[in-house]
Amino acid sequence: xxxxxxxxxxxxxxxxxxxxxxxxxxxxxxxxxxxxxxxxxxxxxxxxxxxxxxxxxxxxxxxxxxxxxxxxxxxxxxxxxxxxxxxxxxxxxxxxxxxxxxxxxxxxxxxxxxxxxxxxxxxxxxxxxxxxxxxxxxxxxxxxxxxxxxxxxxxxxxxxxxxxxxxxxxxxxxxxxxxxxxxxxxxxxxxxxxxxxxxxxxxxxxxxxxxxxxxxxxxxxxxxxxxxxxxxxxxxxxxxxxxxxxxxxxxxxx
Amino acid sequence: xxxxxxxxxxxxxxxxxxxxxxxxxxxxxxxxxxxxxxxxxxxxxxxxxxxxxxxxxxxxxxxxxxxxxxxxxxxxxxxxxxxxxxxxxxxxxx
Numbered sequence: 001x002x003x004x005x006x007x008x009x010x011x012x013x014x015x016x017x018x019x020x021x022x023x024x025x026x027x028x029x030x031x032x033x034x035x036x037x038x039x040x041x042x043x044x045x046x047x048x049x050x051x052x053x054x055x056x057x058x059x060x061x062x063x064x065x066x067x068x069x070x071x072x073x074x075x076x077x078x079x080x081x082x083x084x085x086x087x088x089x090x091x092x093x094x095x096x097x098x099x100x101x102x103x104x105x106x107x108x109x110x111x112x113x114x115x116x117x118x119x120x121x122x123x124x125x126x127x128x129x130x131x132x133x134x135x136x137x138x139x140x141x142x143x144x145x146x147x148x149x150x151x152x153x154x155x156x157x158x159x160x161x162x163x164x165x166x167x168x169x170x171x172x173x174x175x176x177x178x179x180x181x182x183x184x185x186x187x188x189x190x191x192x193x194x195x196x197x198x199x200x201x202x203x204x205x206x207x208x209x210x211x212x213x214x215x216x217x218x219x220x221x222x223x224x225x226x227x228x229x230x231x232x233x234x235x236x237x238x239x240x241x242x243x244x245x246x247x248x249x250x251x252x253x254x
Numbered sequence: 255x256x257x258x259x260x261x262x263x264x265x266x267x268x269x270x271x272x273x274x275x276x277x278x279x280x281x282x283x284x285x286x287x288x289x290x291x292x293x294x295x296x297x298x299x300x301x302x303x304x305x306x307x308x309x310x311x312x313x314x315x316x317x318x319x320x321x322x323x324x325x326x327x328x329x330x331x332x333x334x335x336x337x338x339x340x341x342x343x344x345x346x347x348x
Contacts (some may be wrong), residue, residue: 052296055288058270078332080267080290105294105332132267132292132333149294176260254288 005216007224008039009209015047015073016246017237018089021229022155023076023244024236025093030151033232036094038216038224040209046085047071048172051078051146055254064171074251075157077146079133082159083169086194088208090116091157092216100220101154106131109147111219112156116143119160119215123208125198133158140193161194162208257346267291267333273346280311285343291334298329311347316340 010021018041028034048060052075056062059081060072070083092112094101102108113129120127120135120142127137135143135158145158166189175181195203213224229237244250255277261269272286285306293299302323309319320336323329 051290053288053293053299054290055270055272055286058288076296078290078292078296105292105330146292148296254286 002221002223004035004225005220005222006035006037006227007213008037008041008227008229010039010041011205012042012044014045015043015049015071015084016241018043019049019073019075019245020237020240021233022091022093022157023240024229024233025091026150026153026155027236028230028233029093029095030153034230036092036098036222037227038213039091040205040212041089041091042087042205043071043084043089045069045071046083047073048081048083049073049075050081052076052148053078053254054081056252059174061172061174068168068172070172072251073245074253075146076150077148077155077157079144079146081173082144083172084159085165085168086161086163086196088160088162088205088212089157090160090212091155093153093155096149096152096154100222105147105149108154109133109145109156112147113143113145113158115216115219116145116158116160116212117215118218119208119212120195122211122214123195123199123203125195137193137198140191142193142195142198160208160212161192162203162205163196164192164194166192255348257348259342259345261338261342261345263291263334263338263342266335266338269334269338269342271342271346273343275311275347282306282309282311282343287339287342289334292332293334294330294332298323298327301327302329306343311344313340313344316343 025037117127127135130136133145134141143160147156170185257273259271267290269289274284317340
């Protein structure tokens, strides 16, 4: 009998809620109250997330964010700044000691990225994991990933690009040198791709989520069962949203 | 004095350091270590920033101190290492 993990789908949440849900599930899973959990989600309004160690004002053009109605949030995971717009974001929360999770951090990145790669394959897209934290197809990045380990629990979240607007992305992110902005944009256009670009058509969030669900089930030999956040997780989400991800202290801490 | 560096760690990530230092004593007043690297546990970077205060801005001293902090706090870096961090700090000097 296959192990059952919980599947959550939460569309159109704010950046603060999304990051708070991931952290809430990390807490409840660490206490053994919920099974390993995979979540697929989207962001509304679109948002920039920055890595735990990044400086908000160094990386993000806050005036342009305000002008375009784009939120910003600091993650609890390291890594770089990401513009979350037309994408499926996944997260997985699972005990560090679960037999499916390699102890070695880089190996565990590879394993979880394997699930995303299976999902892409289910859509007809071949891809490979490129350490440290990217998934590429035909040499172009289609997914970025970031992992933290806290309270003996792994949280990895990452993006799968459904579509990408590099110009808009770079209007929101600061570049080291304005003189090379155009060059940077053309370089990134060469290095980033999306499902829409690869398949030549729009694919809905639900279709990609279904392919990813199967991808995770194949990779970990489990059954993902649709579920909901528990009452405790809902309370924790509100708490983390207020005290952490929605607070100025947290987002401007570096 | 204040200095800033942007350093791409070889085979690693982009490190950006903001340094406030005493030019006379050549020591660190305050340091902010930022970038798109990974460190486990994440909170260890704040411990490092605190423990680096008053450290002399000398390559060997910095490298030894960073290495011992990594060992003491069981820090695992991905996309960053002690040598890269030392280089990034020294690049802030004017």
